[in-house]
Amino acid sequence: MDVVALLVIVAVLAAVVAIVATPLRGANRERVRGEAADEIAELEARKEAKYREIRDAEMDLRTGKLSEEDHRVLDRQLRAEAVVILKALDDAGAELP
Amino acid sequence: MATVGRALLILALVVALYGIAVSLYGAVRRRDEWIASGRRSVYAIAALVTGAFAILEFAFLRSDFTFATVASHSSTTTPTFYKAAAAWSSQEGSLLLWLWLLSLWSSLILFITRRGLRIVAPWATAVLLGFAAFFAGLLVFKETPFALLAVAPAEGAGLNPLLRHPSMMIHPPMLYSGYTLFTIPFAFAVGALITRQVRAADWIRATRRFALAAWLFLGIGILLGARWSYSELGWGGYWAWDPVENASLLPWLTGTALVHSIMIQEKRGMLKIWNVSLVLATGTLAILGTFLVRSGILDSIHAFGASTLGVPFVILIGLMIGGSIALVVWRREALRSDNRLDSLLSREAIFLLNNLVLVAMAFVVFWGTFWPLIAEALTGTRRALGPPWFDKYTVPLAIMLVLLSGIGPVIAWRKATAANARRNFLLPAVAALGLGAVLSAFGAASRPAALAMFVCGAFVVVSVGQEFWRGVGVRRAMTGEGPLRALRSLVARNRRRYGGYLVHVGMALLFVGVAASTAFNDARDVSLTPGQAMRVGDYDFTYARATSRVSTSGSGELEKISFGAVVDVRRDGEKIVTLRPERSYFPSRDVEGLGAVGRFFEGEATSEIGLKAGIRRDLWAAMTPDIRKLMPTIEEGDRVFAAAAGKLPPELEGQALGAALSGIVDRYIQSKPAATFRVISSPLVTWIWLGAIVVFLGGLIALWPGTDAAPRRVTARYAARVAEDLGRA
Numbered sequence: 024m025d026v027v028a029l030l031v032i033v034a035v036l037a038a039v040v041a042i043v044a045t046p047l048r049g050a051n052r053e054r055v056r057g058e059a060a061d062e063i064a065e066l067e068a069r070k071e072a073k074y075r076e077i078r079d080a081e082m083d084l085r086t087g088k089l090s091e092e093d094h095r096v097l098d099r100q101l102r103a104e105a106v107v108i109l110k111a112l113d114d115a116g117a118e119l120p
Numbered sequence: 121m122a123t124v125g126r127a128l129l130i131l132a133l134v135v136a137l138y139g140i141a142v143s144l145y146g147a148v149r150r151r152d153e154w155i156a157s158g159r160r161s162v163y164a165i166a167a168l169v170t171g172a173f174a175i176l177e178f179a180f181l182r183s184d185f186t187f188a189t190v191a192s193h194s195s196t197t198t199p200t201f202y203k204a205a206a207a208w209s210s211q212e213g214s215l216l217l218w219l220w221l222l223s224l225w226s227s228l229i230l231f232i233t234r235r236g237l238r239i240v241a242p243w244a245t246a247v248l249l250g251f252a253a254f255f256a257g258l259l260v261f262k263e264t265p266f267a268l269l270a271v272a273p274a275e276g277a278g279l280n281p282l283l284r285h286p287s288m289m290i291h292p293p294m295l296y297s298g299y300t301l302f303t304i305p306f307a308f309a310v311g312a313l314i315t316r317q318v319r320a321a322d323w324i325r326a327t328r329r330f331a332l333a334a335w336l337f338l339g340i341g342i343l344l345g346a347r348w349s350y351s352e353l354g355w356g357g358y359w360a361w362d363p364v365e366n367a368s369l370l371p372w373l374t375g376t377a378l379v380h381s382i383m384i385q386e387k388r389g390m391l392k393i394w395n396v397s398l399v400l401a402t403g404t405l406a407i408l409g410t411f412l413v414r415s416g417i418l419d420s421i422h423a424f425g426a427s428t429l430g431v432p433f434v435i436l437i438g439l440m441i442g443g444s445i446a447l448v449v450w451r452r453e454a455l456r457s458d459n460r461l462d463s464l465l466s467r468e469a470i471f472l473l474n475n476l477v478l479v480a481m482a483f484v485v486f487w488g489t490f491w492p493l494i495a496e497a498l499t500g501t502r503r504a505l506g507p508p509w510f511d512k513y514t515v516p517l518a519i520m521l522v523l524l525s526g527i528g529p530v531i532a533w534r535k536a537t538a539a540n541a542r543r544n545f546l547l548p549a550v551a552a553l554g555l556g557a558v559l560s561a562f563g564a565a566s567r568p569a570a571l572a573m574f575v576c577g578a579f580v581v582v583s584v585g586q587e588f589w590r591g592v593g594v595r596r597a598m599t600g601e602g603p604l605r606a607l608r609s610l611v612a613r614n615r616r617r618y619g620g621y622l623v624h625v626g627m628a629l630l631f632v633g634v635a636a637s638t639a640f641n642d643a644r645d646v647s648l649t650p651g652q653a654m655r656v657g658d659y660d661f662t663y664a665r666a667t668s669r670v671s672t673s674g675s676g677e678l679e680k681i682s683f684g685a686v687v688d689v690r691r692d693g694e695k696i697v698t699l700r701p702e703r704s705y706f707p708s709r710d711v712e713g714l715g716a717v718g719r720f721f722e723g724e725a726t727s728e729i730g731l732k733a734g735i736r737r738d739l740w741a742a743m744t745p746d747i748r749k750l751m752p753t754i755e756e757g758d759r760v761f762a763a764a765a766g767k768l769p770p771e772l773e774g775q776a777l778g779a780a781l782s783g784i785v786d787r788y789i790q791s792k793p794a795a796t797f798r799v800i801s802s803p804l805v806t807w808i809w810l811g812a813i814v815v816f817l818g819g820l821i822a823l824w825p826g827t828d829a830a831p832r833r834v835t836a837r838y839a840a841r842v843a844e845d846l847g848r849a
Binding site for chain 2: 065
């Protein structure tokens with residue numbers, strides 16, 4: 024093995040050790056959200072999905088796929104479900120440090 | 121450099137094993153620093169494998185024949201364009217490409233989710249690192265791309281001539297991107313099942329885009345492969361139900377089902393068992409696809425690598441199947457649906473039906489592909505199932521699929537009433553049936569399956585067109601925008617929906633092209649001599665004259681001998697086009713026992729087709745020259761060069777060989793040689809490629825980040841906030 028190759032390998036090895044070991048040394052620790060933040064992310068995902076559902080229903084009404092009556096019932100139900108998610112979002116937000 | 125490359129791969133393997141251990145430890149102990157270290161292992165592997173891949177590419181580009189893989193898959197005469205692609209024509213290079221893409225995509229998803237998914241992500245990291253360790257292990261212990269030769273040959277064997285086609289530069293990276301991207305939802309599904317987070321919407325939202333990208337890349341890869349088959353393999357078709365083609369189609373079919381059914385879970389919390397099973401099956405089929413391409417276990421025109429990788433792959437696939445089933449059974453309670461299907465007349469029901477059709481197609485393709493192995497196990501004889509068997513089952517399923525892709529866009533979520541359905545189906549149904557009646561009057565009824573596909577395709581195009589028309593109308597009424605601006609904002613507000621609709625149109629065009637070109641093509645195989653003609657459909661093909669040439673590389677080395685034909689095509693006496701099909705012979709690199717002249721006819725041979733592509737019809741011709749009359753001359757040349765061996769300086773010998781080959785090609789033309797032609801007149805083939813472009817555009821639109829991708833902060837009272845949030849979007 025030639026010296027240059029050996030030096031390259033040693034340098035790469037040192038860089039890899041530095042990359043993977045940095046979090047373990049506590050230096051430059053990455054900010055990781057707590058479990059409450061995970062819950063918020065989950066609820067945000069549900070909220071976006073619910074909003075998308077409400078928008079789709081509205082588009083379905085306007086393009087004639089849903090009757091006014093069906094849309095009224097559906098929209099009321101979807102908005103009630105969205106309210107539950109928003110309440111849960113606020114509760115989870117209050118738990119954040 | 122080979123030493124450095126090998127060291128980088130060994131390091132990648134060690135880091136992968138380390139990453140698995142620390143990710144699992146961090147996940148179990150809830151230790152963020154260990155989880156972060158595991159995630160950084162993936163980044164480190166991406167950097168290491170990028171380095172290894174760069175070293176291999178560099179070796180190919182400078183024709184470093186001390187590398188065994190470069191010597192066996194490239195040559196100084198290989199054009200630079202193809203030298204770069206030659207890396208993944210080899211078994212080792214292709215496995216390295218797989219690992220490289222896996223490490224890049226894994227790094228991307230873990231970077232995106234680095235501040236979230238704390239519970240699922242570490243397990244997913246361990247699974248992704250497990251795949252990385254598997255492929256790094258193969259590259260270190262079984263198929264190293266950095267093996268060196270004791271004595272470097274002066275010249276390499278060259279790239280397989282069949283692979284010298286522009287689409288081969290992109291086809292394998294696209295397929296492998298699809299395969300590797302499908303492992304990401306697989307890894308997160310495993311993590312979600314282990315941690316009981318299967319009800320969570322967050323991991324689905326994070327990986328959904330990767331599943332869609334996988335579907336898109338794999339689809340592009342499949343279409344590029346079909347295009348290569350059509351223009352390079354000389355049989356005139358684009359799909360042969362070949363095992364390797366089927367292997368790529370399997371995860372694409374289940375992935376198509378997945379990108380639809382995942383919407384139902386997002387919206388309604390339904391089909392969780394189905395979705396997670398699709399994710400796991402698609403990930404497993406992606407590995408199976410890699411295995412079939414690289415193992416040579418099934419006979420295939422595409423199997424460029426037969427190897428001894430069978431056992432490790434079978435173990436991995438066995439683990440994936442067994443583990444997937446165990447996880448789904450273990451978490452079956454958590455996978456119960458939140459809601460039930462409200463009505464059979466709803467978009468959910470259509471999606472479900474579409475999923476069943478797609479999975480049925482996948483089952484047919486799987487059964488037909490593996491039948492040779494099943495038959496061998498049962499009867500001791502290997503029997504393959506041909507295209508007629510596949511067509512028998514897939515054609516009706518494909519017709520149903522296209523019809524459903526037209527119904528889906530015009531039916532409401534949850535529950536559609538009969539009156540609404542009538543209103544939305546009337547125009548597409550009348551237009552489609554009207555087209556069917558017109559086509560029947562022109563004779564299309566003689567091919568009922570094709571006619572059904574045309575009717576369903578028209579239904580899709582009109583129903584999607586109607587959706588865009590009405591959507592634009594709604595936008596204009598709401599905002600007063602002009603038509604184009606309204607169309608742009610309509611799509612921008614819901615890229616997934618309208619990108620998806622465009623994909624449906626593209627698929628309808630593609631299937632119409634397949635149906636027309638399969639049902640109404642005229643093909644003939646005829647032997648002609650110059651001056652003779654044959655009739656194919658409405659066209660007269662005349663073999664006007666023979667052509668031949670010797671090609672040399674940029675460095676002046678003899679590269680190939682080509683024998684061709686000039687074919688004039690006329691319709692009703694009027695000249696339409698001149699086609700120039702050609703057959704090229706590349707010298708065999710195996711010089712043992714072969715003469716200096718004869719070896720030019722013992723190596724690989726490729727077909728350059730003559731093609732006039734049009735929006736209505738393709739005229740396609742391939743030829744195989746009758747070179748039997750040349751054999752005495754070739755044998756005489758071999759004898760002369762054998763007698764002169766060692767008596768001439770190498771440069772003079774090269775010149776003499778060039779002169780001898782030039783004499784042969786001249787004699788070929790003078791002999792007015794016969795040639796066997798395969799000529800095809802095929803309608804609407806171009807629609808397949810145009811449909812693929814539309815699918816690609818639609819997929820890009822659906823993938824593009826939308827305005828609702830960024831989570832918004834919530835501040836006002838709940839009910840008002842819902843309205844306010846919706847009004848803002």
